Amino acid sequence: MKSICGECKEIINEPFRTLCDKCTKEAKEKRKGNIKTLLLYATNKCNLSCSHCFYHKDLNTEMQQLSIKQIEQIVKETKPKGITLCGGEPMLRNDLLEICKILDTNGVERIGIMTNGFLVNKTKKVVEEILKNVKATVNVNMSLDGLEKTHNKIRRNKLAFKTVVETTKELRPFLNKYPNFQTCVRTVVMKENYRELEKLSEFIDEELKIPHFFELIRGIDYSGVPEKFSNLPYNPEEMDLFLTDNIMEELKKIFWSIFKRRGVGVKEYLRQASQYKLYILLMDILRNKKQIVKCTAGEGAGVIYPNGDVALCEYLKPVGNINNKSFNKIWNSKEADEQREIMNDCYCTHGCFVSGCVFDKKIKGKLNRLKAGGMLIKNQQKTERIADFLDEIGGGKQ
Ligand SMILES: C[S@@+](CC[C@H](N)C(=O)[O-])C[C@H]1O[C@@H](n2cnc3c(N)ncnc32)[C@H](O)[C@@H]1O
Ligand code: SF4
Ligand code: SF4
Numbered sequence: 001m002k003s004i005c006g007e008c009k010e011i012i013n014e015p016f017r018t019l020c021d022k023c024t025k026e027a028k029e030k031r032k033g034n035i036k037t038l039l040l041y042a043t044n045k046c047n048l049s050c051s052h053c054f055y056h057k058d059l060n061t062e063m064q065q066l067s068i069k070q071i072e073q074i075v076k077e078t079k080p081k082g083i084t085l086c087g088g089e090p091m092l093r094n095d096l097l098e099i100c101k102i103l104d105t106n107g108v109e110r111i112g113i114m115t116n117g118f119l120v121n122k123t124k125k126v127v128e129e130i131l132k133n134v135k136a137t138v139n140v141n142m143s144l145d146g147l148e149k150t151h152n153k154i155r156r157n158k159l160a161f162k163t164v165v166e167t168t169k170e171l172r173p174f175l176n177k178y179p180n181f182q183t184c185v186r187t188v189v190m191k192e193n194y195r196e197l198e199k200l201s202e203f204i205d206e207e208l209k210i211p212h213f214f215e216l217i218r219g220i221d222y223s224g225v226p227e228k229f230s231n232l233p234y235n236p237e238e239m240d241l242f243l244t245d246n247i248m249e250e251l252k253k254i255f256w257s258i259f260k261r262r263g264v265g266v267k268e269y270l271r272q273a274s275q276y277k278l279y280i281l282l283m284d285i286l287r288n289k290k291q292i293v294k295c296t297a298g299e300g301a302g303v304i305y306p307n308g309d310v311a312l313c314e315y316l317k318p319v320g321n322i323n324n325k326s327f328n329k330i331w332n333s334k335e336a337d338e339q340r341e342i343m344n345d346c347y348c349t350h351g352c353f354v355s356g357c358v359f360d361k362k363i364k365g366k367l368n369r370l371k372a373g374g375m376l377i378k379n380q381q382k383t384e385r386i387a388d389f390l391d392e393i394g395g396g397k398q
Contacts, residue, residue, distance in 0.1 A: 014292065021344060024294055035331070036300040037082040039314070040071070042090040042099070044306045048116055050155045052145075052190055052239045054218050054314070059088060064306035068098055070322060074304060075106040077327045084112035088306065091119050097129045104134035114186075116155070117142040117164030124170040131178040139182040142168055146193040147200055154192055168208045175210075183210050190217040191242035194251055201258045213275065214255075216243070216282050216349045223315045223348040224289060229339050231317045248283045255279045282349040291347040298340050302331065312339055315348055 003012050005020035007027075012020050019027055044055075044064040053059065066074075075083070083103055090096060090113055100111055111134070117123060123140075130138055145154045148161040155161075174181045185204055189197065197214070204212045218234040225231075243251070255276055263272035285292050297313035304310055309318035310330045316339050320330030330336065 017294065019294070024344075034300065035078045035080050035302060036296075037084065038074070038078065038080045039084050039086060039301070039303045040066075040074075041087050041304065041306045042066075042085045042093050042096070043088040045092045046087065046089045046116075047092060047118055048089070048155050048157055048160065050116075051192075051236065052154060052188060052217055054235050055088070056236055057233070058305075065093065066304070066306060066308060066322075068095060068102060070308070071099055072102045072106065074322065074327050075103055075108060078302075078331075079107060081108065082110035082112065083108050084114060086114040089116055089118070091115050091123050091126065096126050097133065100130045100134050100136070100138070104136045108136055110137045110139065112139045112141060114141045115143070115167075116160070117144075117167035118157075118160060120163050120166045120170060123167050127171060127181075128174065131174060131181055135180065137180045137182060138178075139184070140171060141184055141186050142171075143188070144168075144185045144200070144204070145187050145190075147196055147203060150193050150196060154190070165208065168210060172208070172210060185210060185212045187212065187214050188217050189214050189251070190239060194247070194254065197254050198257060201262070205262070214279060216279075216286070218349070222286065222289065224291075224346045225315050226342055229316050229342060231311065231315055234315060243283070243286055245287070248287065252280060252283065285347050285349055289347060291344065295343065295346075295348075298336070298343055312336060312343075313348075314350065315346070 003015055003017050004010070005012055005023055006018045007023040008020060010020045010022075042065065044058050044061065046053075046059045049056065049059065058064075085096075085099070093099070096113075103111055111130075113127075115123060127138070127140055142164055143155075144161075144164055145151050146161075151161040151164070152158050168183070168185065171181075171183050175183065185208060187193070187197065187200065193200070201212060204210070217239060220233055220235050220237060221230065223230070223234070259272045259276040263269040263276075281292060295313070297316075302310065302312055303314055304322070304327075305318065308322040310320050310322060310327060311318045319335040319339060320333060322330070325333075
């Protein structure tokens with residue numbers, strides 16, 4: 001499958017690309033001043049020590065967290081529309097409400113909170129307080145990596161499953177009470193859990209009744225980032241990638257089966273279809289060791305660690321620290337630009353950075369309209385790509 005550059009009309013030998021390399025570079029230059037989303041590590045403290053955690057080396061070392069003032073400064077400077085609070089465990093901060101208020105008053109429209117859901121009562125109380133006090137959409141993402149035995153083993157705590165399940169049940173009623181509330185469950189796919197993903201997805205649909213997404217576990221080093229720039233290690237060594245070709249084929253069938261069960265009705269079909277497509281794409285990235293869709297890191301998206309380090313993505317070494325320089329100076333520094341140079345050659349399966357590029361809003365909207373059966377789609381290239389996509393999904397090529 002080929003595509004055509006939306007700017008200079010050159011033919012590109014890769015599907016899903018909207019711009020050729022030259023136009024991508026020019027667009028990057030324009031976009032780097034336009035940060036849309038920041039991944040902000042709220043703390044390096046955690047109440048669990050999960051076997052797969054990519055952040056394990058920094059967890060619970062000397063306490064690190066940005067002050068409210070520093071967070072306010074960053075938001076004022078960068079004006080992102082979305083901020084995702086992760087860590088460590090964000091619920092361990094006692095000023096989460098204050099942080100969310102600051103984000104909200106400074107124009108952040110989407111606040112994401114990644115949590116292990118271990119603190120049931122605190123999570124319920126803090127999330128409700130936040131919802132009462134901010135206009136922004138608040139999306140609480142809870143980690144659930146398997147059914148009880150598996151999740152507890154991965155999370156190394158015998159109460160991990162029970163607590164996160166309880167938290168999802170406590171939060172779910174907020175969906176009816178607060179229009180700005182969203183929630184979901186996230187599963188990191190790894191050797192320990194891939195065979196029970198289907199059962200887990202059934203449990204989530206029947207018992208938790210909230211959306212569910214997958215992310216592939218990172219590898220020790222498979223990102224193609226040159227050593228000089230690489231923020232190794234990406235994973236605990238014993239949890240390195242397991243995705244052999246055979247397992248990926250098996251996994252593809254599992255995802256297909258989940259997609260078919262969940263994708264009932266037009267809206268859900270499209271939602272599940274784009275998820276399925278994303279998982280297949282992530283596996284293709286792994287298999288081909290190649291960036292297949294353009295990644296948003298370093299332009300529309302960036303990372304800030306609790307000690308103030310700024311990075312273009314989690315796989316790349318930080319390029320500066322806000323305790324020494326302003327965020328914007330770091331973002332526009334020659335160190336940052338040097339890393340941007342290699343960004344066409346690296347690859348990874350980081351959902352946050354990669355998934356946004358698979359189907360942008362426009363394509364999603366057109367997909368909806370196309371499927372709904374009516375409206376004229378002006379852009380011929382996009383129509384063809386959408387049609388290819390629907391064929392592929394509809395044909396269930398596996
Ligand atoms: C680092 S945690 C921080 C938030 C919170 N403590 C939690 O566990 O949800 C953010 C997300 O990264 C995921 N994660 C941890 N280690 C990972 C790895 N090696 N590969 C991919 N995702 C990973 C977690 O499962 C969680 O969904
Ligand atoms: S709860 Fe989150 S941050 Fe803590 S160890 Fe587990 S994955 Fe890592
Ligand atoms: S593809 Fe993007 S997120 Fe992944 S390593 Fe490269 S720059 Fe980072």
